[in-house]
Structures are given as structure tokens and as C-alpha cells.
Amino acid sequence: MAADFLSVERLTVAFGGVFALKDVSFAIDEGRTTAILGPNGAGKTTLFNAISGAVRPTAGKIRFLGEDISTKSPSSRCHSGIARTFQITQPFGGLSVIENVMVALATKGASMADARREAATYVDFVGLTAKAEDPARVLSTGQRKRLELARALATHPRLLLLDEVTGGVDRPSIPELLSLIRRLREERRITIVVVEHNMEVLLDLADDAVFLNRGEVVVTGGMEEVAGHEAVRSIYLGDIDAAA
Numbered sequence: 001m002a003a004d005f006l007s008v009e010r011l012t013v014a015f016g017g018v019f020a021l022k023d024v025s026f027a028i029d030e031g032r033t034t035a036i037l038g039p040n041g042a043g044k045t046t047l048f049n050a051i052s053g054a055v056r057p058t059a060g061k062i063r064f065l066g067e068d069i070s071t072k073s074p075s076s077r078c079h080s081g082i083a084r085t086f087q088i089t090q091p092f093g094g095l096s097v098i099e100n101v102m103v104a105l106a107t108k109g110a111s112m113a114d115a116r117r118e119a120a121t122y123v124d125f126v127g128l129t130a131k132a133e134d135p136a137r138v139l140s141t142g143q144r145k146r147l148e149l150a151r152a153l154a155t156h157p158r159l160l161l162l163d164e165v166t167g168g169v170d171r172p173s174i175p176e177l178l179s180l181i182r183r184l185r186e187e188r189r190i191t192i193v194v195v196e197h198n199m200e201v202l203l204d205l206a207d208d209a210v211f212l213n214r215g216e217v218v219v220t221g222g223m224e225e226v227a228g229h230e231a232v233r234s235i236y237l238g239d240i241d242a243a244a
């Protein structure tokens with residue numbers, strides 16, 4: 001059943017006395033793009049950390065493809081098909097673009113030539129072929145985001161968690177980045193969960209949304225429906241007006 005793709009069930013994460021997430025439940029269908037919305041401190045990053053395995057739940061479960069992954073290591077989750085990009089991208093600056101992707105390749109035991117060939121397909125997919133041999137440190141922010149997507153692709157993900165994909169990217173480069181993300185879904189059938197502050201981008205990209213505040217789910221549903229919710233409008237109003 002589609003709802004078995006990813007389900008978060010009564011998830012609670014506490015840091016000492018601080019509840020970053022409280023009893024959070026929602027499900028994600030395969031092939032959809034879902035936005036995680038919320039003001040600063042709402043728990044969005046903690047939710048990504050809990051799904052990718054960087055933090056352990058205090059209570060509750062996360063199921064991926066029907067299996068409880070709550071206590072699995074980050075690398076075992078990555079192996080099951082969960083990949084994540086970070087708000088601040090961290091490529092190996094001294095390595096070339098293609099070497100950065102080769103390092104991330106999930107193919108164990110492949111020859112260097114095979115790894116390079118496979119990495120080249122991901123570098124090409126994200127539009128960085130012309131930069132393939134350049135050191136990653138010379139890339140612009142937008143190009144670094146693309147490299148991160150190529151590195152994520154190298155792990156053969158079925159679920160991709162994107163953290164602030166347009167953060168720090170110059171405005172003219174955003175449409176191409178968004179069309180690349182749409183292609184991840186359409187051509188590679190990757191299910192996407194995105195944290196992003198730009199409402200215009202979210203309305204363009206996401207089918208569904210989960211709005212968190214102070215660690216709790218306030219509303220879930222279709223992206224447009226959630227964007228119209230009073231609490232969401234009051235936080236993202238500037239962006240909604242800018243999109244009008």
C-alpha cells in the first residue's frame with residue numbers, strides 16, 4: 001500500500017527537558033513531494049535528523065517501506081534508500097566534482113573506471129559535466145547544491161530529504177534548480193521531502209505539506225490547502241504575497 005512508504009508514528013524527540021518533536025504522526029506516499037513547514041525552532045531539522053538516523057527517537061516509530069527503522073544506523077538507512085542533503089553543503093573542497101560523487105557511490109567493489117563512469121552519469125544529470133574536473137571549492141552555492149544532489153543520487157535513494165535547497169542560491173539560478181528537483185521525481189521516481197523557507201518555491205514544488213509548530217503537527221494536507229491555513233499564512237505571509 002502506498003501509505004507504507006514512509007510513516008512517522010507518534011514520534012517524540014526530547015533533548016533533556018526540551019521537546020523538539022512531540023507525538024508527531026504523518027505518512028508520505030511514494031512518488032509525492034512533501035514540504036515540512038514551520039517557524040524557527042518548530043522541529044523541522046530534528047525531524048530530518050530522526051528520519052535519516054542522526055538522532056534517536058525518545059518515543060514513537062519511523063517506518064520505511066513497512067519496516068521499523070527507528071533504531072537503525074544512518075548508514076543502514078542510507079543503504080535502504082534514504083538520502084539527505086544539508087542546509088550548508090559540505091563537499092570535499094580539494095577533490096574534483098566527479099571525485100566527490102565517486103566518494104559517495106554506494107556501489108561496493110566496483111573498479112575505479114566503473115565508479116567514474118557511474119559518477120559521470122549523476123554529474124551529467126545535475127548539469128555539472130563542464131565542471132566535472134574542477135575542485136569543488138570553486139563552485140558557486142547553486143552548483144554546490146547540484147553537486148550535493150549528484151552525491152545523493154550516487155546512494156541510489158528512493159527517499160530524498162532536501163534541506164533548504166534554495167537557501168543562499170542567487171535568484172536567477174533557482175528555476176533551474178527546481179526543474180532539476182522535479183526531474184528527480186519524474187525521471188528517477190524519487191520521493192522527496194523538502195524543508196524550505198521560500199513559500200513560492202514550495203507552492204511550485206510540493207504536492208503535500210506538514211506544518212509543525214513547537215514540535216507538534218498543526219495541520220497536514222495538500223500543499224495549497226496547508227498554505228492557506230491561518231497559522232501558516234501568518235508566518236509565511238510575506239512569501240505568499242510575493243508569489244501573488
Ligand SMILES: Nc1ncnc2c1ncn2[C@@H]1O[C@H](COP(=O)(O)OP(=O)(O)OP(=O)(O)O)[C@@H](O)[C@H]1O
Nearest residue numbers: 015018019020038039040041042043044045046047
Ligand atoms: N541537539 C540539541 N540539543 C538541545 N536542543 C535542541 C537540539 N537540537 C534542536 N534542539 C531544540 O529543538 C527545537 C527544534 O529545533 P530544530 O532545529 O529541529 O527546529 P527547526 O524547525 O529546524 O528550526 P530552524 O528553522 O531554525 O532551523 C528547538 O527548540 C531547538 O533549540
